[in-house]
Amino acid sequence: MFVVSWILLVLGSVFCLIGTLGLMRLPDFYSRVHAASIIDSLGAILILLGLITQSQDPLVIIKLILILLFMMLTGPTAVHALAHTAVLREKNRASDQDPEQPHEP
Amino acid sequence: MLIRTLIAASLLLLLWILLSGHLGILLLSLGIASGLLVAWLIHRLALQNPDFSTLYFSLNLPRFLPWFFLEVVRSNLDVSWRILHPKLPISPNTSTVSTSKLNNVATTAYANCITLTPGTYTLNVDDQTIEVHSLTQETAEKLQQGKMKERISVLQGRLNTS
Numbered sequence: 001m002f003v004v005s006w007i008l009l010v011l012g013s014v015f016c017l018i019g020t021l022g023l024m025r026l027p028d029f030y031s032r033v034h035a036a037s038i039i040d041s042l043g044a045i046l047i048l049l050g051l052i053t054q055s056q057d058p059l060v061i062i063k064l065i066l067i068l069l070f071m072m073l074t075g076p077t078a079v080h081a082l083a084h085t086a087v088l089r090e091k092n093r094a095s096d097q098d099p100e101q102p103h104e105p
Numbered sequence: 106m107l108i109r110t111l112i113a114a115s116l117l118l119l120l121w122i123l124l125s126g127h128l129g130i131l132l133l134s135l136g137i138a139s140g141l142l143v144a145w146l147i148h149r150l151a152l153q154n155p156d157f158s159t160l161y162f163s164l165n166l167p168r169f170l171p172w173f174f175l176e177v178v179r180s181n182l183d184v185s186w187r188i189l190h191p192k193l194p195i196s197p198n199t200s201t202v203s204t205s206k207l208n209n210v211a212t213t214a215y216a217n218c219i220t221l222t223p224g225t226y227t228l229n230v231d232d233q234t235i236e237v238h239s240l241t242q243e244t245a246e247k248l249q250q251g252k253m254k255e256r257i258s259v260l261q262g263r264l265n266t267s
Contacts, residue, residue, distance in 0.1 A: 034184055037221075079227075
């Protein structure tokens with residue numbers, strides 16, 4: 001179990017590193033979000049699974065599973081808020097509108 | 106509606122007990138109070154959609170989740186490979202996918218699933234379409250085939266098509 005846990009933790013860290021590398025390498029804002037979502041999904045999932053397999057306390061395991069579930073909900077929400085704001089700002093700049101008043105679709 | 110609010114409050118209390126791990130009178134009564142408060146807030150926000158069967162949705166999840174998890178792993182490996190590739194083989198583009206025949210909850214689930222798989226994420230959600238940004242042309246085409254949408258429409262069942 002100990003070995004499994006460490007394999008998961010190391011793999012998760014590797015994916016976090018790849019995501020960070022992607023943030024640097026990818027050319028523009030919109031594609032960089034894709035790299036960030038690697039950290040959010042497989043990086044976080046593997047690290048949390050590694051922590052779950054390391055713990056013996058059922059209460060701790062439940063908490064870690066809940067953290068995993070909440071990350072699955074908050075991650076996409078944050079990404080969507082970020083991307084949507086970028087799109088709106090771009091539209092505002094293109095139509096030369098007042099940036100204080102984003103026009104809703 | 107009152108019954109639903111009370112069910113929500115007791116589920117929240119259960120969550121409170123699981124998270125705190127204490128069964129003292131003070132902590133329990135605080136848990137009951139906050140459970141009721143949150144249930145009341147949810148009721149006030151009218152988040153409980155009467156057209157939507159949570160039970161049906163949850164019962165179909167065990168069939169959906171393993172497939173979705175594999176899809177997440179596969180797309181993660183694909184995007185990682187592209188990042189590590191010296192030539193950076195990407196072709197960023199935006200496309201739209203239709204959300205016809207999906208109700209509000211299913212549309213939300215669909216938009217979130219698109220964002221959770223790296224390589225695609227949701228830019229905007231309209232009444233009938235979702236605007237998606239894809240890292241490559243292939244991932245955009247794969248999404249257009251609509252396999253994920255099909256599985257999510259199974260998830261919502263045939264009863265609630267609003």
